[in-house]
Amino acid sequence: MDATTAGMATTAAAMVWFRKGLRLHDNPALEAARRGAARVYPVFVLDPRYLRPDPDAPSPGSARAGVARVRFLLESLEDLDSSLRRRGSRLLLLRARDDVSDAVCAALKDWNISKLCFESDTEPYALARDKRVTDFAEASRIEVFSPVSHTLFDPAEIIEKNGGRPPLTYQSFVNIAGEPPEPVMEEYSVIPPIGDTREYELFPVPKLEELGYGDISQEDVPPFRGGETEALKRMRESLQDKEWVDKFEKRKGDPSAFLKPATTVLSPYLKFGCLSSRYFYHCIQDVYRSSKMHTKPPVSLTGQLLWRDFFYTVSFGTPNFDHMKGNKICKQIPWKESEELFVAWRDGRTGYPWIDAIMIQLRKWGWMHHLARHSVACFLTRGDLFIHWEKGRDVFERLLVDSDWAINNGNWLWLSCSSFFYHFSNLRQPPCTTCKL
Ligand SMILES: Cc1cc2nc3c(=O)[nH]c(=O)nc-3n(C[C@H](O)[C@H](O)[C@H](O)COP(=O)(O)OP(=O)(O)OC[C@H]3O[C@@H](n4cnc5c(N)ncnc54)[C@H](O)[C@@H]3O)c2cc1C
Known part of the structure; x- marks a missing residue:
């Protein structure tokens, strides 16, 4: 027992539920789970919403994530697992059949957890998921600690x-x-061991090839490892x-x-x-x-x-932040419909080398410089094609390795002159497009 745990009540078993926050440093949820607990269960749940293969998607991956981001996630989980193992623990990977919250609630019950710690998350999907888990925990008299640390x-x-x-x-x-x-910044030499995981099949972090995305051997591997x-x-x-x-x-x-x-x-x-x-x-x-x-x-x-x-x-x-309709801070703009122009933009076939190069970098690496993102977002929306920012947002959301709900939507609102920034545009009338596609 160290100075920080001295005098604290002992928790029999705590769960630290990793979602984002795939790290040991500056991790208040892990710190709270570790303090005074005899056993700590570090859990990550593989979410089919993000991982289930979609053969109809425009590039390999799931409907919501391209393979570059899934690869980055798996590498990050492997790294976290190794760090935990070096400290006498390991990452417990659960596979949700459908709803992640069901998998977490079942483990809380089966492992007799008395304290649940997880980093708070502001995304609407996460808020709804976390409420289901918190409601279950409260009804089961499980202590919940959910700090802001993202x-x-x-x-x-x-x-x-x-x-x-x-x-x-x-x-x-x-x-x-x-x-x-x-x-x-706690330095952990040891993390309390996991307890009994009876009836649970424990498996290592899967390889990307095992997730069913078809032949991905031709896909580029981005030059940054998770x-x-x-x-x-x-x-x-x-x-x-x-x-x-x-x-x-x-x-x-x-x-x-x-x-x-x-x-x-x-x-x-x-x-x-x-x-x-x-x-x-x-x-x-x-x-x-x-x-x-x-x-x-x-x-x-x-x-x-x-x-x-x-x-x-x-x-x-901001309610409905990720939509034009029902979003009070978003200009209501009569965007044009053109599947042909949109697909040409998405697939890097506009004929504008700078735009196409950036879209190819997005598809291959999942990362582009901020100003490159500016160029393609402006081109799709107010600058040239006058196509709805939500369509571009969806492409970025799926393919970016750094895809982030708040930042991506915020920047698309900005770049399309729908919110925050209107100085250089008059979007009451659709601009005359010079595009010859
Ligand atoms: C249309 C569009 C969509 C975008 N979508 C995303 C997204 O989904 N996820 C994402 O992380 N960034 C997004 N950005 C913001 C920005 O382009 C990236 O954060 C940045 O390019 C990442 O590179 P970096 O880590 O080298 O940034 P650096 O310049 O090194 O900045 C350090 C960190 O600051 C944050 N940051 C930098 N610029 C911004 C910004 N404009 N808004 C918010 N945070 C910022 C990021 O977390 C970044 O890692 C988007 C920008 C545009 C124009």
């Missing part, structure tokens, strides 16, 4: 401080937010170049720099929580402390993390 700030708190509405400009968000909490180990290595490499950190100015990078991208390429790691945004923020601040001058939000590196939190907060406080 973002720098608690979106609900910011909304409350802003009088019950999300701040709709970056600056007002920054003014309200202040400084984020410090990360919880997992916390890789995330921390990549973050440290980025922050080593202090001058680069000090001078980081988002709009100035070269979006076609592939061998050494102009930005950190940490978004997939932040998406899956292999890297804590609070820890990343804290490490950037360390670099700033030793520098004479550095750039500031919104263009600086910390400014990028604040953009992330801005979109999380607005998305949490």
